[in-house]
Amino acid sequence: MLSERDNALLTRVGPGTPMGELLRRYWTPALLVSEVPTPECAPVRVRLFGEDLVAFRDARGRVGLIQENCPHRGASLYFGRNEAGPDGTCGLRCPYHGWQFDADGACIDMPSEPPTSTFKDRVRAKAYPVHESGGIVWTYMGPAEHMTPFRDFGTxxxxxxxxxxxxxxxxxxxxxxxxxxxxxxxxxxxxxxxxxxxxxxxxxxxxxxxxxxxxxxxxxxxxxxxxxxxxxxxxxxxxxxxxxxxxxxxxxxxxxxxxxxxxxxxxxxxxxxxxxxxxxxxxxxxxxxxxxxxxxxxxxxxxxxxxxxxxxxxxxxxxxxxxxxxxxxxxxxxxxxxxxxxxxxxxxxxxxxxxxxxxxxxxxxxxxxxxxxxxxxxxxxxxxxxxxxxxxxxxxxxxxxxxxxxxxxxxxxxxxxxxxxxxxxxxxxxxxxxxxxxxxxxxxxxxxxx
Ligand code: FES
Ligand SMILES: [Fe+2]
Structure with a gap:
């Protein structure tokens, strides 16, 4: 048996919980490669450690794993358009006002603001690094300064x-x-x-x-x-x-x-x-x-x-x-x-x-x-x-x-x-x-x- 306190410590994984912080230090299976099989395919919802994310494979074949809610006003990027952007960029474009985010979470287009605006350079979607191995898209969700190496189990x-x-x-x-x-x-x-x-x-x-x-x-x-x-x-x-x-x-x-x-x-x-x-x-x-x-x-x-x-x-x-x-x-x-x-x-x-x-x-x-x-x-x-x-x-x-x-x-x-x-x-x-x-x-x- 466990005390109620230890049971909560063992099982709870949200941001800021001790177990959640531990788990985030390991590269973790986030989704299957087959869920994002081809460039510009439909994005998929991924919920991990209590955080709502969306995964997509951009026009150049890179997988992005970013926060589900658009940094502008929160529409779900699951409904976004996965498309090539200006100047050879590509990423997920929010269906609400067209803001577009690349696989690193950078805002690469903000067409609802004047062309002279530099606001987009100061907006980012939370993005997690990914690594494809063995048919799985793995991610690391811990602090960037503590990133651990990918563990190769043979894949x-x-x-x-x-x-x-x-x-x-x-x-x-x-x-x-x-x-x-x-x-x-x-x-x-x-x-x-x-x-x-x-x-x-x-x-x-x-x-x-x-x-x-x-x-x-x-x-x-x-x-x-x-x-x-x-x-x-x-x-x-x-x-x-x-x-x-x-x-x-x-x-x-x-x-x-x-x-x-x-x-x-x-x-x-x-x-x-x-x-x-x-x-x-x-x-x-x-x-x-x-x-x-x-x-x-x-x-x-x-x-x-x-x-x-x-x-x-x-x-x-x-x-x-x-x-x-x-x-x-x-x-x-x-x-x-x-x-x-x-x-x-x-x-x-x-x-x-x-x-x-x-x-x-x-x-x-x-x-x-x-x-x-x-x-x-x-x-x-x-x-x-x-x-x-x-x-x-x-x-x-x-x-x-x-x-x-x-x-x-x-x-x-x-x-x-x-x-x-x-x-x-x-x-x-x-x-x-x-x-x-x-x-x-x-x-x-x-x-x-x-
Ligand atoms: S809510 Fe996404 S662009 Fe406005
Ligand atoms: Fe069993």
């Missing part, structure tokens, strides 16, 4: 054709949404289904990499995983440890990176990020992105995790782009009570919506003073403690953690495996893991500037 060297990023909206606080990705215990419950018992034993319940199908069986077999945590320079990683039907030790290792990045355990290891970006205190944009041209080159684990499940997975249906919400609170997530009784534990027909059902139903911000946390909640407790410490530290003048440009963000990986007797899970998915050395060697790459 900088991704071939553009392989970039795959998604965004989906969840109407609850970002920490609440993120806690689901740091909670291995719930895969033994929320996402379970009866047919798991009928999956034939394919012989992979032994030290090494099991199949995805057998993995479901392990989650169902041992429904009270033991959690162990290791603090790292980027945050922490933790193992959910389960005993298999044959008595072996199965581990799922998930990574948490400041401030809202998660890499959830997958076979044999993963670098696919799930990111929980606050739209405001009560809404979250859940992004995913890939960081490698080839994932799992040996195909370890066999057919995908959702091959046999009686529910779908949003990412399988649509691998990139803004994902629609079909199952929401308004339709009770489509819960089918007969299916819940006989087929699946949740009764919800889509995997991520099973998660949304539980995290959104807590309310926009759950009152964490009402919680009763157990041993299986260790990882979320650690995440909260790290974030609270970092927000308080920044307010006291300490630098934000894990922002150094020389750190190897590309080396943050999750993992899943059945351990050899006596083996330690901590090396799994690191540069010391033999499979990582073979298939994903560390790369020291030039980084994009901030």
């Amino acid at each position: 900088e060297t991704l071939r553009p054709a392989n970039a795959a990023a998604t965004k989906i909206h969840t109407p609850c606080n970002w920490v609440q949404a993120m806690e689901g990705n740091l909670d291995t215990s719930h895969i033994s419950w929320l996402h379970q289904w009866e047919g798991v018992e009928q999956i034939p034993d394919d012989g992979s319940d032994k030290p090494g990499y099991p199949t995805n199908a057998m993995s479901w069986k392990f989650w169902r077999h041992d429904r009270a995983p033991r959690l162990e945590i290791e603090d790292t320079w980027y945050g922490f990683k933790y193992a959910g440890i389960r005993t298999t039907p044959n008595g072996h030790t199965h581990v799922r290792v998930t990574a948490y990176c400041y401030p809202f990045f998660t890499v959830v355990a997958a076979l044999p290891f993963s670098t696919r990020h799930g990111v929980f970006v606050p739209i405001d205190d009560h809404n979250t944009a859940r992004f995913t992105f890939v960081t490698r041209d080839v994932e799992n080159p040996h195909g370890i684990g066999g057919p995908g995790l959702f091959e046999r499940t009686p529910f779908t997975h949003a990412r399988n249906e649509q691998g990139t782009g803004v994902l629609p919400r079909v199952y929401t609170a308004e339709n009770d997530y489509g819960i089918d009570r007969d299916v819940q009784r006989t087929v699946t534990y949740s009764g919800v027909a889509e995997f991520v919506s099973q998660d949304f059902m539980v995290t959104e139903s807590m309310g926009p911000i759950y009152d964490r003073s009402q919680e009763r946390l157990g041993t299986s909640d260790k990882a979320i407790i650690r995440m909260r403690r790290l974030l609270l410490g970092a927000a308080r530290g920044l307010a006291d003048g300490a630098p934000p953690p894990a922002v150094d440009g020389d750190l190897d963000y590309r080396g943050i990986r999750s993992a899943e495996k059945i351990l050899e007797p006596g083996a330690d899970w901590r090396a799994l998915g690191t540069d010391d893991d033999p499979l990582v050395r073979e298939t994903d060697p560390p790369a020291r790459l030039p980084r994009a500037g901030g």
Whole structure:
């Protein structure tokens, strides 16, 4: 549990809040590149950390991210015209009186004032810097004098054709949404289904990499995983440890990176990020992105995790782009009570919506003073403690953690495996893991500037 004071400190992200100030020190996914695909395309609304912004790609292909309300008298620039301006300039022109702003927020045309006026040189729209990488438009919203380097999780060297990023909206606080990705215990419950018992034993319940199908069986077999945590320079990683039907030790290792990045355990290891970006205190944009041209080159684990499940997975249906919400609170997530009784534990027909059902139903911000946390909640407790410490530290003048440009963000990986007797899970998915050395060697790459 958390005190009401700590809960507010943890969850509130508006300008001037300690957590809001911390989050603004990190380059953050703002929107998908596919939302502003071509020069002079329609602008899009972007709400981020409680600030209303508009994104556009100008006639020369540059992305701008500027305040939504026109600096003149506040009309929404979402309704603006994205067009070339005088003298080779270009930008978003307000529909009300024609003031035009470029991607840096400079007012480049003010046709409602006399031609001799220099007023436009003294007017600016608030603009944030952007960087396109991995199919995502990233931004930095902190103080310019404290700008941190762009953190390359691997997207900088991704071939553009392989970039795959998604965004989906969840109407609850970002920490609440993120806690689901740091909670291995719930895969033994929320996402379970009866047919798991009928999956034939394919012989992979032994030290090494099991199949995805057998993995479901392990989650169902041992429904009270033991959690162990290791603090790292980027945050922490933790193992959910389960005993298999044959008595072996199965581990799922998930990574948490400041401030809202998660890499959830997958076979044999993963670098696919799930990111929980606050739209405001009560809404979250859940992004995913890939960081490698080839994932799992040996195909370890066999057919995908959702091959046999009686529910779908949003990412399988649509691998990139803004994902629609079909199952929401308004339709009770489509819960089918007969299916819940006989087929699946949740009764919800889509995997991520099973998660949304539980995290959104807590309310926009759950009152964490009402919680009763157990041993299986260790990882979320650690995440909260790290974030609270970092927000308080920044307010006291300490630098934000894990922002150094020389750190190897590309080396943050999750993992899943059945351990050899006596083996330690901590090396799994690191540069010391033999499979990582073979298939994903560390790369020291030039980084994009901030
Ligand atoms: S309100 Fe935008 S130009 Fe007047
Ligand atoms: Fe889940």
